[in-house]
Amino acid sequence: MTEQATNAEGTTAVAAAATVPFVSVIVPVYNDPEGLRTTLDTLIDQTYPEEHYEILVVDNRSNDGTRAVAQEYAEAYERVTALDERRRQSSYAARTRALHCATGDVMAFIDADMTVDPDWLERVVETMDEEEIDYLACNVKLYSVGEESLAAKFNRLSGFPIEDYVSEFHYAPTCCLAVRREVVEDVGPFDVRFTSSGDREFGHRVYRAGWTLGYAADVHMYHPTRTTLKALVKKSIRIGRGKNQLRRIYPERYGSSARLIFNPAIYVPATPGQVRAALRNWDDLPLSEKLLFYALTYLLKLTNAYGAVRDAIEHRG
Incomplete structure (x- = not known):
């Protein structure tokens, strides 16, 4: 204080x-x-x-x-x-x-x-x-x-x-x-x-x-903190839905939904440098946690993409 x-x-x-x-x-x-x-x-x-x-x-x-x-x-x-x-x-x-x-x-x-x-x-x-x-x-x-x-x-x-x-x-x-x-x-x-x-x-x-x-x-x-993988995935899906909602509701400001869900970049793994930059104290982590957190980062990226695609499908047309 x-x-x-x-x-x-x-x-x-x-x-x-x-x-x-x-x-x-x-x-x-x-x-x-x-x-x-x-x-x-x-x-x-x-x-x-x-x-x-x-x-x-x-x-x-x-x-x-x-x-x-x-x-x-x-x-x-x-x-x-x-x-x-x-x-x-x-x-x-x-x-x-x-x-x-x-x-x-x-x-x-x-x-x-x-x-x-x-x-x-x-x-x-x-x-x-x-x-x-x-x-x-x-x-x-x-x-x-x-x-x-x-x-x-x-x-x-x-x-x-x-x-x-x-x-x-x-x-x-x-x-x-x-x-x-x-x-x-x-x-x-x-x-x-x-x-x-x-x-x-x-x-x-x-x-x-x-x-x-x-x-x-x-x-x-x-x-x-969120304490379980399930909680992290749930939040990631919700964030992905939000990313598509920006485009679905305000395409004139954020671009079309199609440009998001058909962009290959949202499906490929992050680079090691991107993961290192996103996690505080990366250099202090043991190798086993670095590998695990790298995999978890990719899993959450995929669930984020799933959320965006799911929102697009539910509101197509």
């Missing part, structure tokens, strides 16, 4: 400011009651002034005890609101539902099962104000719980190069995004038709509209 500047009474820098922005923290969730508890506990325990932020939990058709957890926190804490998105099962639909209800000057997004430091909101607001940033990506730290499986280690070493996403591809994953209200009013909310890549499409609208994008390397958010 980073030490905050204080005045003589010990008031934090944000609280001492003449105008404290109101922040809407948006948490989409699906079938994850314990992950939601973990996230809400860290959001309740923020140093940001209580009267200057709200927490909007949006349940996206959960069929377990998740909705009850959201309602429990809403009854216990005035700043927590429990919402439902029942019409469309999509994390972007859930986030857009919250945006329509949010009253904040800043919208901060976090996924259920993630955690943050107590000064997270303060750091977000200070960074956006001091650096005049309209669309901010925080630094996501992946961590493993208990004994680390090989799948979890691969996920930890390969996941979330946020700075590259912002600087090279002009978007931030929604799990670590904060954006000013004026930006959403200008470019519109997320496109609810996406199951993946909706964050990329939204970020591209923001970038083209001329708003300032930024990355805060020292503002951390914490995300547990």
Whole structure:
């Protein structure tokens, strides 16, 4: 945790400011009651002034005890609101539902099962104000719980190069995004038709509209790793679907779906250099793990391609 500047009474820098922005923290969730508890506990325990932020939990058709957890926190804490998105099962639909209800000057997004430091909101607001940033990506730290499986280690070493996403591809994953209200009013909310890549499409609208994008390397958010091969494959297929959705929904911006699924490059293995560049601490890995992670990289590339082809087939014509 980073030490905050204080005045003589010990008031934090944000609280001492003449105008404290109101922040809407948006948490989409699906079938994850314990992950939601973990996230809400860290959001309740923020140093940001209580009267200057709200927490909007949006349940996206959960069929377990998740909705009850959201309602429990809403009854216990005035700043927590429990919402439902029942019409469309999509994390972007859930986030857009919250945006329509949010009253904040800043919208901060976090996924259920993630955690943050107590000064997270303060750091977000200070960074956006001091650096005049309209669309901010925080630094996501992946961590493993208990004994680390090989799948979890691969996920930890390969996941979330946020700075590259912002600087090279002009978007931030929604799990670590904060954006000013004026930006959403200008470019519109997320496109609810996406199951993946909706964050990329939204970020591209923001970038083209001329708003300032930024990355805060020292503002951390914490995300547990995926621990099984099945979980990694499921995510890879979803990302592949999203890549085709970009082209299917916005061919004038991203090119035709055919150019993606008939491109041989999405089916061939990555080069050793590409795998080495994608995995942190590659040189420290034993040879057996290097070979295994190289094979896993190719498997995930193929499942990514499968997701794209599957989406194209399901929506042909």
